[in-house]
Amino acid sequence: MHRLRAAALRGRQEIEVTYFDGSRDEAFLRAVGENIAHGLPLSLSDRKAAARRILAVRPQWSDRAVAAHAGLSGKTVSAIRRRSAEEAPRLRSAEESPHLNSRIGADGRRYPLDGSAGRLRASQLISARPDTPLRAIARDAGVSVGTAHDVRRQLFGGEEPGPGRTSGAPGPDTPEGPKSAADRLALLRSLSQDPSLQNTRTGRELLRWLHTQAVTDDDWQALTATVPAHCVDAVVELARQCAQTWQRIADDVARPKESAVERAVTSAIRSMRENLGEELTIDALAETAMFSRFHFTRVFKNMTGLSPVHFLSALRLQEAKKLLVGTELNIADISNVVGYRSIGSFSTRFKSSVGLAPVAYRRLGGFAEEINVSDGGDEPGALPLSVRGSVLPPASGPAGCVLVGLFPDPVPRGRPVRCALLDHPGAYALENVPEGTWYVLAQSVPYSRDGRDGRDGAEGGDGGGVPAVPCVGASEPVTVALHALPSPVDVQLRPVNALDPPELLALLDVRTTALRTASG
DNA sequence: ATGCACCGGTCACGACAACT
DNA sequence: AGTTGTCGTGACCGGTGCAT
Incomplete structure (x- = not known):
């Protein structure tokens, strides 16, 4: 009105x-x-x-x-x-x-608000009627063809079917169902008709190998039953060696694909470094990598362990650390230069990632007197659990001081749950560790004999056997529980590469340690 | 297989106010 | 000037469904 x-x-x-x-x-x-x-x-x-x-x-x-x-x-x-x-x-x-x-x-x-019922119906139908077309399975289960396809992939891949990490219907009785053998033969037929293999000598050779190796369940079960007792050991040994050889062949063939993805992600990271202060979007970065936004986000996280936005945020804070100790710009200017539009957000993010507020970081010249660990174990009654092991030096040579930390993720973000500083690679022990699943992450800190360090750059070494580049290392996930104490966890150091997220944690004042090590 | 639109849950960011 | 807490918004995540 x-x-x-x-x-x-x-x-x-x-x-x-x-x-x-x-x-x-x-x-x-x-x-x-x-x-x-x-x-x-x-x-x-x-x-x-x-x-x-x-x-x-x-x-x-x-x-x-x-x-x-x-x-x-x-x-x-x-x-x-x-x-x-x-x-x-x-x-x-x-x-x-x-x-x-x-x-x-x-x-x-x-x-659907909860798709688990439909997926359960689909998995039951696929198990009962493995030769039924996917569209029929989808129609009868009331799910999409895509969902039915995913359920079937999980079933024949030996995974527990069901949405997310939740458990669903039981899988097939054997990890290799009749459908997978049929799939394998269909793949082989398809490959045999490919002109790029048919028309080259090496392609035809590869096809001959694949034809002799792609045996079905019926084939090998019929053959193994006839192996004479005195030949069993030799057959077992040869079969295992053949399996290892084919695994290496598969890894080698798959490697060029990984390299293409690696190049794309490296290109996106280069673009991030060159445009830190600009408003970078996922779309623009994906375009740099020549992937769709969706595919780019997936492969980026697979390669680096962080989403593109998290990685960019880490690069920005790394640059801010340099500006804080290397220039006299005020906090607002630094916040702006590295791409933050709000000083408040910058300050909050900096403190949570580095462990010190920007001003404190500048006042201490980039070194923390101590690293505060996150909550979870110092309170009275904490369980007396520990994680022990060794930090192994990089193949390229000796390393300087090593910071070992226990983190909830395979990438170092925020404060560690527990940490320790070593004079050099070797044995470590993290005490009073709370229960949970953790990753042991190590970072070596290059230093020179006069105590100068080489943080955030490659200029730290003095040629006296000290590495010029920092090294990092990460363990497999370690589960710590009262009744399941972990065995020793060793961490291999390797030089930092372009795909490693920046280390953001403020370092302990390692200069004293470095001088002590160098003089003694 | 891939791209895209969409879902709910979660988390990060920016704006703002209050405070030191 | 800088920090901290709150709130609303939007991006991300792991997923689904559909089209090509």
Whole structure:
């Protein structure tokens, strides 16, 4: 009505109208959408009130579908839905009703809130009818073809089927079902018809090898039953050696693909380093790497252990560390130079990653007097558990001081749970370790005989047998529990490469240690 | 196999205010 | 000037569904 009043106040006699046929609720939804799109923007409280009313009349809509209508983010709608359900039993009962175990998205599709039941049905159908087409499995189980395909991949890959890490239906009785043998023969037929293999001498040779090696279950079971007793040891030894050889062949063939991905990720990291102060988006970085945004994010994390955004954040903080100790720029300028738009965010992120606030870091010249470990074990009654082992020196030569830390992730982020400083690679012990699964990460700190160090650069060595580049190392995950003490955990040091995330933790004052080591 | 849109949950960021 | 806490927003993660 306010548009009519506005037109009248402007002295207009006519106004364009669009006729609408629908219920009062539908008219309300339309009105909210129009008000979001035209005229003065609605206040936040108005938009939230609209979202609450939309949820009341369309509880099956997804959060984002409601959000698109109300001019809010999906997360805000999600929070409103949660609060509304707590306050209004009617909404909660609607949520629990069986036909509302899904949400309708903005595209009109229905998405399940929990897909485990459908995946369970699919896995049971695949196990019972392994030769049934995927589309039939998908139709009968009420899931998409993609989901049915994924369930089948899990079943024949020997994994526990089911969404995420949750367990689902039991897999096939044997890790190698009849379908995998058929798949293997189909692969071999497909390869044999490939002209790039057929038309080269080496390709034909490879195909002959594959034909002789690609035996089916029936083949080898028939053969092994006839092995004479006096030949068993020799056959076992030869079969194992052949298996190792084929594993090496597979690794070697797969390597060029990894290299292409590695080049793409390295290129993206170079772009990050050259444009630290700019607003870099995932799309732009993915374009640098010539991947889609989705594929790029996946391969980047696989290669570096960090998402592109986390890696970029680490590079920015690493640059900030250099500027803090190497220049007299104030905090606001440094925050801006390394790409932060808010000093508050910069300060918070710096302290959580480095362990010191920016000003404190500058005052101490980049060295912490001590490294505060994160919470989890110093409190009274902490379990007397420890992680012990050795840090092995890099193949390239001796290393300087070594910082060994226990982290929840395979990359060093934030404060370690426990840490220790070694004069040189060798035995270490981390005491009073809390229960959990941890990674032992080691970082060697190059130093020169006069006590200068080579942090964040490659200029630390003096040619006296001291490495010019810092080294890092990481263990496999270590589970620490009262009744499952870990065996010794050794960590091999290796020179830092371009794909390693920057080390951000403020270093202990190793200069004294370095001087003591050098003089003694 | 891949790209893309979408889901809910989680976490990081930026803006802002209050404080030192 | 710099730090800290809060709030809203948006990106990320691991996943699904569909199209090509």
